[in-house]
Amino acid sequence: MAAGRRQRRDAVANKERILQAAEDAFRNHGLSVDMRAVAASAGVGVGTLYRHFPTREDLLHAITGADFASLALTGIPAQGSAIDGLREFFNNALTRLIANKAIIDLLAGGAPSDADFERCLEHLRKVGREAVERSVADHTLAPDVTADDIAYSLLGLIRIAQLIPEPGPRTIEHHVELTLRGLAR
Template sequence: MATTSSRRQRRDAVRNREQLLEAATRAFAERGLAVDVREIAREAGVGVGTFYRHFPTKDDLLQAVIEPDLAAWSELTERADAAEDAWQGLRTFVESTLALMVERRAILDGLGGAVQDSAAVVACQEHLRGALTGLVDRAHGQGALRSDVSAADVGLQIMALGRIVQMTAEMDPEAWRRHAGFVLDGLRAADGPGGENRSS
């Protein structure tokens, strides 16, 4: 009987954790990282005590939820890095990152630092910096990106476009694509490969 009870408890614990992760994933994707843990526990159908047994801090939950998003983002980054045309690679990264923000507000909030002192937030910001450094260097090397534009500049533009993602999500979900085009056109070197000579 003790063994049966122990197995049942383990199954219940696994189910509770899965329910918490599912509820948190939905909540963070739809409402951002500021969602209260009590709300997540309620949506998962468990008590707050159960929540803390699985995730001692909210940041532990954030890291568990955002891990698959970071993995997907890493795959997008690898594809951008593999592009022979450095400008196309940079463009792919910017547009793919914004598309991910549309689906996963946790990434959007993570880049914006919506939750302070969070390892999950730091992971988002570090990934953005690391990915952009190589992409921007390659684009400069091919003469495709304006020489006065740094990786930090592109990162700030992505975060600014993320705000547009938020503001237009309900009334025009695709508006961010047009605005991303405006920004990318402004970043491209006037005389770079495939670019127009803006001085003419």
């Protein structure tokens, strides 16, 4: 569409229905969702879907961008020990993420060349650096734990969440505790 040109009302409505159908489908079923099923659920033809979102990646980015952005705004709490901060961060992040199977699939299988994945990994490294710096004073992390160790630990937990058929909060907490034992002093 040319810059400054307004979309027809039906085109805008179609795009909104596609986004809603895609969000529901990908959130509930992960990346295995067929684009024809998304179009049918939205009540549009597959051609209409591809007119709005030329590639599957364009549609995924449109519906997962907010989730990636919200993850990028989180960190360890300002108070408490490094290990307690990681516990809270890991549990909160995973609890939010398991509600969206597409995000779990993207992060569990993300390629380092993917821009969203790389931004997420850099944020996790930042969280890891904060925890490592805090541990210098409180000695709750093993002395050889690095920011990368912490980032990849969360990505490992995301992969575990992807493999568990129905990952509930208790299951997530259990796996977070197992992971933290490996990072603790």
